[in-house]
Amino acid sequence: MTTIQNKWNADAEASMMGFTVHIENEEHLTHLVKYVLNTLKGEYHYDLEEKTKEVVESATRKYNSGKDKSIKWFTTNATQFGTCLTFVRDKGTPTKRNGVLAWVENLDYPDCSELGYVFFENVNGKVRRIA
Numbered sequence: 429m430t431t432i433q434n435k436w437n438a439d440a441e442a443s444m445m446g447f448t449v450h451i452e453n454e455e456h457l458t459h460l461v462k463y464v465l466n467t468l469k470g471e472y473h474y475d476l477e478e479k480t481k482e483v484v485e486s487a488t489r490k491y492n493s494g495k496d497k498s499i500k501w502f503t504t505n506a507t508q509f510g511t512c513l514t515f516v517r518d519k520g521t522p523t524k525r526n527g528v529l530a531w532v533e534n535l536d537y538p539d540c541s542e543l544g545y546v547f548f549e550n551v552n553g554k555v556r557r558i559a
Contacts, residue, residue: 433459436456436459436460436463437463439456439460440459440460440463440464440467443460443464443502443503443504444464444467444504446503446504446505446556446557447503447554447555447556448501448502448503448516448522448548448554448555448556448557449501449502449503450500450501451498451499451500451501451502453498454484454488454498454499457484457487457488457499457502457515458480458484460502461480461483461484461487461502461513462476462477462480464504464513465479465480465483468511468535471511472535483513483533486531486533486541487499487513487515487531487533488515490531490543491531491543492517498517499515499516499517499531500516500517500518500519500522501514501515501516501518501522501528501530501555502514502515502516503556503557505557509534509536509537509540510534510535510536510537510540511534511535511536512532512533512534512535513532513533513535514530514531514532514533514546514557515530515531515532515533516528516529516530516546517529517530517531518530521555522546522548522555523548523549523550523555526545527545527546527547527559528545528546528547528548529543529544529545530543530544530545530546531543532544532546546559547559
């Protein structure tokens with residue numbers, strides 16, 4: 429395993445604890461999504477490669493007509509509405525008062541996945557999704 433893979437694995441673990449991870453590029457994002465989906469695979473039934481491709485494609489291209497289709501921040505949350513993967517498109521800090529635009533992939537209820545505004549706050553020096 430390379431140094432970069434070790435760092436990206438640590439990023440994936442941090443995202444599963446609810447912390448936001450700054451995304452370096454689409455390869456980094458794909459690695460995080462695949463790691464998270466592989467970790468959660470025991471609770472869900474899907475082909476890992478196919479599901480990873482589907483989720484990354486939805487996050488980067490679905491409802492995205494702009495030139496910059498990249499994701500800037502990523503986190504994973506277990507909510508009362510299911511396990512959600514949050515892909516923030518906003519270039520700035522995710523802790524803006526009026527929220528940031530994000531694609532939210534709901535693993536428990538895929539039909540509830542949506543593009544919308546989400547909110548974050550600083551907690552003990554880390555950024556966490558709060559709504």
